[in-house]
Amino acid sequence: MNAIEAIRQRRAVKHFDPNHRLTADELALLLDVAAQSPSSFNIQHWRLVNVVDPALRTQLREAAFDQAQVTDASLLFVVCTDIKAWEKDPQRYWVNAPKEAQDIxxxxxxxxxxGKEQLQRDEAMxxxxxxxxxxxxxxxxMGYDSCPMIGFDIEKVGQLVNLPADYAVGAMLVIGKGIKPAWAKPxxxxxxxxxxxxHF
Known part of the structure; x- marks a missing residue:
């Protein structure tokens, strides 16, 4: 499927085959694609908590008001962000760039x-x-469905994944084999x- 069709067909699917799992190769491909995402100064603030523990998934489902996709989807990522990533050895974000780009x-x-706390958080989000x-x-x-989620107790989710200081929970994302189509686009x-x- 080409990118245009993937964009048009992507929907927030709520019902997934609970017995389906992505292969290790599929997961590796998906994470490789994810790593291509752009970010300010190439800082790559994102931190993905790949939740594979069924007991933890059950707890996260409770924190997400019992939404079934949290436990039923093949993958559950708690998508977090390191707000202070900008100050953690920034040279590493440019290690493969030409020296002239690094120097600038x-x-x-x-x-x-x-000193710009709001900017730091804005960029991380x-x-x-x-x-x-x-x-x-x-x-x-890749032929899979997904659902981005913010309908959950964000503080509880942070506690459940042992969120480090200076990190924030941005969203949860489930990915898997959808078994019921989403509603028509609203x-x-x-x-x-x-x-x-x-201008406005």
Whole structure:
């Protein structure tokens, strides 16, 4: 399936085959695709908690108001973000770049983020959104369905996955073999509301 069709066909599916699992090769491919996601200064703030423990999945389902996809889908990722990733050895984010790019961009990172708590969080959450979309489109292109989730007790989920300090939970994402189609697409805002030219 090409990228355009994957985007058009992707839906938030709620019903999954609980007996299906992705192969190790499929998971590796999906994670390789996810790693291609863009991020500010290539910081890659995202941290994926791949929840494979059935007991933990049951607890997370309880924290997600008993939504069945949490336990039934093949994969459950708690998509977290390291808000302070910008200050953790930033040279490593540019290790394969030409030296001239490293010399310009790496020194720019600390002054760009330092002392700007809201910007740090905003960028970290933007990274969550980017990897979520990449994972969902990648999964659809592989023939799988997905569902991004924010309908859960975020503090409880953080406790259950032992969320480190300076991290945040961005969303949960389930991926697997859908067994019931999603509703028809509910509608789109008018194009002239979606896009304005030059200014509001």
């Amino acid at each position: 961009l790496v020194p720019w990172i600390p002054p760009f983020y330092s 933007r990274s969550v959104g980017l990897i979520l979309q990449t994972l969902m489109i990648g999964a659809k292109a 509608g789109f805002i008018p194009r002239d509301e979606m896009v304005v030219e030059n």
